[in-house]
Amino acid sequence: MAAIGASGDRGGGFTVVRLVAGRIVSALLTLLLVSLIVFIISGLLPGDAAQEMLGQSATPEALAALRHQLGLDVPAHVRYLSWLTGMLGGNPGHSIVANMPVSEIISERLPNSLVLAGLTAVVAIAAALFIGIFSAMHRGSRTDRALNVTTLALVAVPEFLVATIAVLIFAVHLRLLPSITLVSPDASWGEFFRSYALPVLTLAIVVVAQMARMIRAAIIDQLDRPYVEMAMLKGVRPGRIVLTHVLPNAIAPIVNAMALSLSYLLGGAIIVETIFNYPGLASLMVNAVTSRDMPLLQTCAMIFCAAYLLLVLIADVVAILANPRLRSR
Amino acid sequence: MADGLSLSRRELVGAGVGSGFLAAAGGLLLPESSAGAQQPRYGGRIRVSSVSSSTADTLDPAKGALSTDYSRHNMFYNGLTRYDRLLNPRPELAETIETSDQILWRVKLRKGVEFHDGKPLTSADVIYSLLRHKLPATASKMKSVAEQIAEVRAAGRDEVMIRLTGANADLPAILAQSHFLIVRDGTKDFRTANGTGPYRCSEFRPGVRTRGVRNPNYWKHGRPYVDQIELIGIPDEVSRVNALLSGDVHLINAVNPRSTRRIQQARGYGVMSTEAGFYTNLIMRQNELPTGNPHFVLAMKYLFDRALIRRALFRDFAVIANDHPIPPFHPYYRADLPQRPCDPDRAKYHLQKAGLTGVRLPMFASPAAEGSVDMASVLQEYGARIGLNLAVNRVPSDGYWSTHWMKHPLTFGNTNPRPTADLIFSLFYKSDADWNESGWKNPAFDRLLVEARGEADQARRKQLYGEMQELVYNHCGVGIPVFINLIDGYDRRLKGVYPIPIGGLMGYMFADNVWWDG
Numbered sequence: 059m060a061a062i063g064a065s066g067d068r069g070g071g072f073t074v075v076r077l078v079a080g081r082i083v084s085a086l087l088t089l090l091l092v093s094l095i096v097f098i099i100s101g102l103l104p105g106d107a108a109q110e111m112l113g114q115s116a117t118p119e120a121l122a123a124l125r126h127q128l129g130l131d132v133p134a135h136v137r138y139l140s141w142l143t144g145m146l147g148g149n150p151g152h153s154i155v156a157n158m159p160v161s162e163i164i165s166e167r168l169p170n171s172l173v174l175a176g177l178t179a180v181v182a183i184a185a186a187l188f189i190g191i192f193s194a195m196h197r198g199s200r201t202d203r204a205l206n207v208t209t210l211a212l213v214a215v216p217e218f219l220v221a222t223i224a225v226l227i228f229a230v231h232l233r234l235l236p237s238i239t240l241v242s243p244d245a246s247w248g249e250f251f252r253s254y255a256l257p258v259l260t261l262a263i264v265v266v267a268q269m270a271r272m273i274r275a276a277i278i279d280q281l282d283r284p285y286v287e288m289a290m291l292k293g294v295r296p297g298r299i300v301l302t303h304v305l306p307n308a309i310a311p312i313v314n315a316m317a318l319s320l321s322y323l324l325g326g327a328i329i330v331e332t333i334f335n336y337p338g339l340a341s342l343m344v345n346a347v348t349s350r351d352m353p354l355l356q357t358c359a360m361i362f363c364a365a366y367l368l369l370v371l372i373a374d375v376v377a378i379l380a381n382p383r384l385r386s387r
Numbered sequence: 388m389a390d391g392l393s394l395s396r397r398e399l400v401g402a403g404v405g406s407g408f409l410a411a412a413g414g415l416l417l418p419e420s421s422a423g424a425q426q427p428r429y430g431g432r433i434r435v436s437s438v439s440s441s442t443a444d445t446l447d448p449a450k451g452a453l454s455t456d457y458s459r460h461n462m463f464y465n466g467l468t469r470y471d472r473l474l475n476p477r478p479e480l481a482e483t484i485e486t487s488d489q490i491l492w493r494v495k496l497r498k499g500v501e502f503h504d505g506k507p508l509t510s511a512d513v514i515y516s517l518l519r520h521k522l523p524a525t526a527s528k529m530k531s532v533a534e535q536i537a538e539v540r541a542a543g544r545d546e547v548m549i550r551l552t553g554a555n556a557d558l559p560a561i562l563a564q565s566h567f568l569i570v571r572d573g574t575k576d577f578r579t580a581n582g583t584g585p586y587r588c589s590e591f592r593p594g595v596r597t598r599g600v601r602n603p604n605y606w607k608h609g610r611p612y613v614d615q616i617e618l619i620g621i622p623d624e625v626s627r628v629n630a631l632l633s634g635d636v637h638l639i640n641a642v643n644p645r646s647t648r649r650i651q652q653a654r655g656y657g658v659m660s661t662e663a664g665f666y667t668n669l670i671m672r673q674n675e676l677p678t679g680n681p682h683f684v685l686a687m688k689y690l691f692d693r694a695l696i697r698r699a700l701f702r703d704f705a706v707i708a709n710d711h712p713i714p715p716f717h718p719y720y721r722a723d724l725p726q727r728p729c730d731p732d733r734a735k736y737h738l739q740k741a742g743l744t745g746v747r748l749p750m751f752a753s754p755a756a757e758g759s760v761d762m763a764s765v766l767q768e769y770g771a772r773i774g775l776n777l778a779v780n781r782v783p784s785d786g787y788w789s790t791h792w793m794k795h796p797l798t799f800g801n802t803n804p805r806p807t808a809d810l811i812f813s814l815f816y817k818s819d820a821d822w823n824e825s826g827w828k829n830p831a832f833d834r835l836l837v838e839a840r841g842e843a844d845q846a847r848r849k850q851l852y853g854e855m856q857e858l859v860y861n862h863c864g865v866g867i868p869v870f871i872n873l874i875d876g877y878d879r880r881l882k883g884v885y886p887i888p889i890g891g892l893m894g895y896m897f898a899d900n901v902w903w904d905g
Contacts, residue, residue, distance in 0.1 A: 105789035123523030156442035229633035
C-alpha cells in the first residue's frame with residue numbers, strides 16, 4: 059500500500075509540475091496575444107494621448123510638437139515592439155500622460171487593489187462557505203429557501219445600487235461610516251476598517267451570492283453519494299460528515315468557483331472604485347483608456363490577465379491535488 | 388504715461404479698469420472681505436472635492452486642464468494678477484502694471500515674496516514663467532494666447548517689461564488665468580510644487596490626492612487661515628454629493644441642479660450658484676450645406692425654447708442667452724439687442740426659404756457638452772412640428788472633442804467661462820481662430836475685434852463689443868440658448884465662500900480665502 063501510495067505521489071507531483079509548466083507556457087502566450095489585441099484595439103480608439111492632453115486646445119502644430127515629444131510619431135509596430143522588449147526586461151515603460159515610470163504608478167495602486175480584494179475575499183469566502191454549507195445541510199427547509207431567494211436576488215442587484223443604498227444608509231443618514239474610501243498611510247486600524255467597510259460589503263455581497271450557490275450545489279452533489287449514506291448509517295454526526303467527508307471531495311468545484319469570483323475582485327471592482335473614489339487598479343486602467351496612455355493601459359491589462367490565469371491555475375492544481383484519481387493519472 | 392491708460396495699483400484696485408466685470412451700479416464696489424462680518428478663524432483641516440482626478444493631474448500650471456488642476460495650482464502658486472469677485476484683475480505678485488500704449492507693459496514686482504524653497508521672487512522667474520508658454524515642448528493650454536507676447540525682459544531685479552505683438556488692454560486679466568501662475572525660474576520637473584502660494588505641497592499623487600499645508604511665510608499678511616487642505620476628485624456626481632452630506636468633504640463643485648434641493652434640505656449645508664459665461668451651443672457649420680444656409684441658421688435659432696431649456700434642463704440655474712457669448716451680467720453686454728424668442732412660425736418660414744422642409748438632418752450631441760443631449764431632444768421635438776426631421780446622434784464623451792466636435796454640419800460645443808470678451812471672441816469667433824466653431828467668416832467682426840482689443844476707452848470698447856454681439860447674433864452659425872450657472876455645495880462651517888465668476892470653487896481660488904469654523 060505504502061509503495062503504491064508513494065509512487066502515486068511521485069506520479070502526482072510529476073503531473074502537477076508538467077501541468078504547471080505547460081500552463082505557464084500557454085499563459086505567457088496568452089499574455090502576448092492579449093497585449094497585442096489590447097494594443098491594436100486601443101489604437102482604433104479615436105484620438106491619441108496628445109489629442110486628449112490638449113483637448114480643445116489641440117491645434118495642428120501643437121499636436122505635432124507634442125506627438126514628437128511623447129514619441130507618438132513613430133509607427134505603431136515600433137512602439138509596440140519597444141514596449142514589448144522593455145516589458146520582457148522587466149520595465150513596463152513610461153506613462154505618457156503622468157510622465158512617470160509605469161512601475162511607480164502601479165506600485166502605488168496595486169497594493170490598494172490587493173488590500174481591497176484580499177479583505178473582500180476573506181469576508182466573502184467565510185460567508186459563502188457558511189451559507190453554502192448551511193443551506194446544503196438543510197436542503198429544502200425554510201431557511202434554505204430563504205437563503206436561496208436572497209442570494210439569487212443579490213446576484214441580480216447591480217452593485218452600484220447596493221453601494222449607493224449602503225452609502226445613503228450608513229454614511230449620509232446614520233453617519234457611521236465614511237462615504238468615500240481614503241487610503242491614508244497614517245490611518246489607525248479603526249479608521250482603516252471603517253473606511254473599508256462599505257466597499258468591502260458591496261463587493262462581498264456580489265461575490266458571496268455566486269460562491270454560496272456554487273458551494274451549495276457542490277456539497278449537495280456529494281451528499282447524494284452512497285458513501286455519505288454509509289457514513290450516516292454508521293452514525294457519524296452530520297456536521298462531521300460534511301466537514302471531514304464531503305468537503306474534501308467537493309473542494310475542486312468550490313475552489314473553481316472561488317477562483318472565478320476572486321478574479322473578478324481585481325479588475326471588476328471598477329464600479330465600487332468609482333463610487334467610493336478608491337484609487338485602485340481598475341480605475342487606473344479606465345484613466346489610461348480615456349487618456350490613451352498606452353504603456354499604462356498595457357501594463358494594467360497584463361496584470362489583470364496574469365491574475366486571472368494565476369487564479370485559474372491555482373484552482374486546477376488544487377483540484378488535481380484533492381482528487382487522487384487525477385493525481386495518479 | 389500720464390496721458391495714456393495707466394493701470395496703476397490704485398486704479399486697478401479702485402475702479403476695475405482692464406476688462407473685467409464692472410459693478411452694475413456705478414460706484415458700487417464691495418469690500419474684498421465682505422463675505423462675513425465675522426473675524427476669520429485660524430486652523431482646521433478641510434477636504435475639497437472636484438470632479439476629476441486621474442494620472443493626467445499636474446502641478447504644471449501651463450498644463451492645467453480641469454477644475455481640479457486650476458484649484459491645485461491656486462493652492463501653491465500666485466499669478467501676477469488675480470480676479471476679484473467682479474472679475475476685475477487686481478495686483479497680486481505684481482505691485483503695479485502700467486502701460487501707455489497697451490503694447491509695452493511695465494510690471495513692478497512685489498518685494499519680499501518668497502518661493503516655498505526660500506528663494507526670493509525675481510524678474511527671472513516671471514520671464515521664465517511667461518515665455519515657457521510659447522515653447523511647444525511645454526504643451527501649454529495657453530500657447531495660442533501667449534503668441535501675442537513678443538518679448539519679456541528684465542528691467543532690474545524687481546521689474547519686467549512685457550512687449551506684445553499688438554495692443555491689448557486686457558493683459559492684466561489674461562495674466563490672472565491660472566495657466567499664467569508664476570513658477571520658479573528653470574522649473575522643469577513638476578513632481579512637487581515650488582510656488583509663492585498660500586499652501587506648500589506636502590503630497591501630490593496624481594489620481595489620488597493633493598495635500599497642502601499652510602505656508603507660514605506667505606506674503607499676504609495673516610493668510611491663509613486653514614492649516615491643511617486636501618484636494619481630491621470624485622468623478623461621480625451622486626458620490627460627490629453623498630461625500631459632502633456625510634461630512635467627508637467640505638466643498639464640492641459641479642453639483643447637478645437636481646441635487647441642489649437635497650443639499651439645501653440637509654442641515655448645515657449650502658449651495659453656491661455662480662453666474663458665469665459657461666454655455667453649450669449648437670454649431671451649424673457655415674462651410675457645409677445645408678447648415679451654411681443663413682435661413683437655416685435663423686430657423687434653428689428661432690426654434691430654441693430658451694425658457695423651457697432653462698427650467699427643465701437646469702432647474703432655473705441658468706440665464707437666458709441671446710445667441711452670442713456675452714452674458715447679461717457682463718459689463719460689455721448689449722442690452723438693446725432684442726431677445727430672440729421661440730417662434731416656430733418664423734422658424735418654419737426660414738426653413739421653407741431654405742428649401743429644407745422634410746429633410747432629415749443628423750445632429751451630434753454628447754454628455755461631453757453639458758446638457759447637449761437634452762437640448763438636442765428639445766430641438767428634435769420642436770423641429771418635428773415645423774417639418775424638420777432632426778436625427779439625434781448621442782455619442783460618448785470619450786473622444787467627442789477630437790472626433791465629432793465641429794466635424795459634422797450639426798454638432799454641439801461647450802465653452803468654459805473666459806475672463807474677457809476679447810478672449811471669447813478671439814478664441815471662438817474670429818475668422819481664422821482654430822476653434823471658430825461654425826467656421827463663419829466676417830471681416831467686419833475681425834476688424835472690430837482688433838480695434839476693441841487695443842482700445843483703452845471703456846465707453847468706446849463697450850460700443851465696439853456691442854457691435855460684435857450684433858454681428859454674431861445675426862450672422863454667426865452658433866445658437867446659444869442659455870448660460871449655465873456653476874453650482875458648488877459646501878459645508879456651512881466653511882466660511883469666506885463667495886462666487887468669482889470665472890469658475891466654481893470661488894473661481895478655483897478658495898484656498899486663499901476660506902476659513903474653518905468647526
